[in-house]
Amino acid sequence: GGSGGGNLQPFVPPPPAIVYDIWPASLPQFVLRDGYRESPADIIKRTPMDVGEAKQRPLFTTGFKKLPVVLSLDLDQLPILKTFYQDTLQGGTIPFQWIHPRTQQVTTCRMNIMEEQSISGDAGRNYKVSLALEVIA
Secondary structure, three states: OOOOOOOOOOOOOOOOOOOOHHHHHOOOOOEEEEEEOOOOOOOOOEOOOOOOOOEEEOOOOOEEEEEEEEEEEEOOEEEEHHHHHHOOOOOOOEEEEEEOOOOOOOEEEEOOOOOOOOEEEOOOOEEEEEEEEEEOO
């Protein structure tokens, strides 16, 4: 006889759900139509052949969707965006939650720090801010 206990592993609770910061309420909640584009995730590997058509295969089952947007911000909102980007998102390295401009669903995004983010004058106290976002989930 034995105790029947065998090799029981201790219970390890799952990690807590990640809670991301949200897009600040004091910044525009809508993007400008001018400059808005959506691109599908780039998950295909395409290899040209010496003869015949190129071969294609999936690299991943999912990927990041590019979402460049343009916002209209006034002089008071520019420092809010800067603080959100530099401090809250640690230079754009941490994802955040945002309402997707087309689907109106809560979406997890991050700023693509490898692509240019720009600020240009608009009219009066307003500025157009271009952000290169990536939809994660």
